[in-house]
Amino acid sequence: MDTTTRLYYDDSYLTTFTAQVIASSEYNGRPAVALDRSAFYPAGGGQPADQGWIEAASAPDRRWPVVDVQSDNGVVWHILSASEPLPALGTTVTGQINWARRFDHMQQHCGQHILTAAFIATCQAATVSFHLSERSVTIDLDVTNLNEDQVQAAEAWANQAVWANLPIYARFVSPTELTQIPLRKPPTVSDSVRVVSIGNIDHSACGGTHPARTGEVGAIVVTGWSRHRGMTRVEFVCGGRVITALHERDRAIRSAASALSVGWAELPAAVSRLQETLQGLQRELTQTRRELDALRAAQWYAQTPPVNGRRVVTATLPDADLERLRTIAGFIAELPGGIAIVAGGTERAQVVVACASDTAVDAREILAVGMKVLGGRGGGHARMAQGGGGQMSLLATAIAAMMERAAL
Numbered sequence: 001m002d003t004t005t006r007l008y009y010d011d012s013y014l015t016t017f018t019a020q021v022i023a024s025s026e027y028n029g030r031p032a033v034a035l036d037r038s039a040f041y042p043a044g045g046g047q048p049a050d051q052g053w054i055e056a057a058s059a060p061d062r063r064w065p066v067v068d069v070q071s072d073n074g075v076v077w078h079i080l081s082a083s084e085p086l087p088a089l090g091t092t093v094t095g096q097i098n099w100a101r102r103f104d105h106m107q108q109h110c111g112q113h114i115l116t117a118a119f120i121a122t123c124q125a126a127t128v129s130f131h132l133s134e135r136s137v138t139i140d141l142d143v144t145n146l147n148e149d150q151v152q153a154a155e156a157w158a159n160q161a162v163w164a165n166l167p168i169y170a171r172f173v174s175p176t177e178l179t180q181i182p183l184r185k186p187p188t189v190s191d192s193v194r195v196v197s198i199g200n201i202d203h204s205a206c207g208g209t210h211p212a213r214t215g216e217v218g219a220i221v222v223t224g225w226s227r228h229r230g231m232t233r234v235e236f237v238c239g240g241r242v243i244t245a246l247h248e249r250d251r252a253i254r255s256a257a258s259a260l261s262v263g264w265a266e267l268p269a270a271v272s273r274l275q276e277t278l279q280g281l282q283r284e285l286t287q288t289r290r291e292l293d294a295l296r297a298a299q300w301y302a303q304t305p306p307v308n309g310r311r312v313v314t315a316t317l318p319d320a321d322l323e324r325l326r327t328i329a330g331f332i333a334e335l336p337g338g339i340a341i342v343a344g345g346t347e348r349a350q351v352v353v354a355c356a357s358d359t360a361v362d363a364r365e366i367l368a369v370g371m372k373v374l375g376g377r378g379g380g381h382a383r384m385a386q387g388g389g390g391q392m393s394l395l396a397t398a399i400a401a402m403m404e405r406a407a408l
């Protein structure tokens, strides 16, 4: 089969073209056609595939959306979404690429060339890999750490290169010519290599699509960086994505500022004040709850008639966590003859048993009776034991059994 002439090599602004179908079948199980020439960029080099559509020149009302493009052994396959009959072998078709998507990719991809050059120039950090998706653009740098000053310096350097509006020049060069060009990385192929030069700041072997001048990248903004597999992953946006990212953040910030009735610039101080208030309230709540629990424990104790010098107080508090159950049980066991059997939990039963030291009763023994009914497990010491598990529906039976044991 013939190979495909890649029209985007010579003109990355070409959006419409005519071509002939050289294969019409499927690619990896999806309906696809191969063309003798194409402006569609196939996925590769960290840049996603173009999308668009093709139509038969003889029947322009017939249109096949191109959802993906793949390159295989020099042939560019256009994966079509339509299940209707594909354009037949030899058909002349017109192709149209989605320019908004392509230009976004050109801005991000070219921005990557520039930012990569910037990190080399400002802190000798080399780019190991690049990834571009609908949502994010990242490069991985071969350094374990980057500080804010280094990132800012690289970003400033990159934007100076953008605003200098440097020419971008792509051409195929022979192995001999190649030795004269200071390539950023040695090429992976040995024959003719496509070299992309950005002014005099970056020369790299690249098959991607680039604008004519760096000014079209618009702006480059690093939005974050973090350690990733022993390297540093830098996330950034270029061109139109800078505007999208700014609007997204602006919406979030305005919504938060409006909720706190402050201007956006006062947001950090307002959040800080809110956190202080919240911490104060949490401390107050904990203290108030503790005082309330002490009063409740005393009240329950007073309402429980003593039997053989013991008062077996039971309570079920579905909302209480284990710590609170222990606190309440502890208050009861501080009172003369007090034995507490307090339970909580919503899906899984939790039980705390506490015994005053004058009762001469082992809390673990009472708990064991309850755990036997519930089918749960627990532990502790003679004055306080806790356990959990089993079905909530058995909790009342378990408490009754523990009360009986506690009264013995």
Ligand SMILES: [Zn+2]
Pocket (backbone or CB within 6 Å): 109, 110, 113, 196, 206, 207, 208, 209, 210
């Ligand atoms: Zn490139």
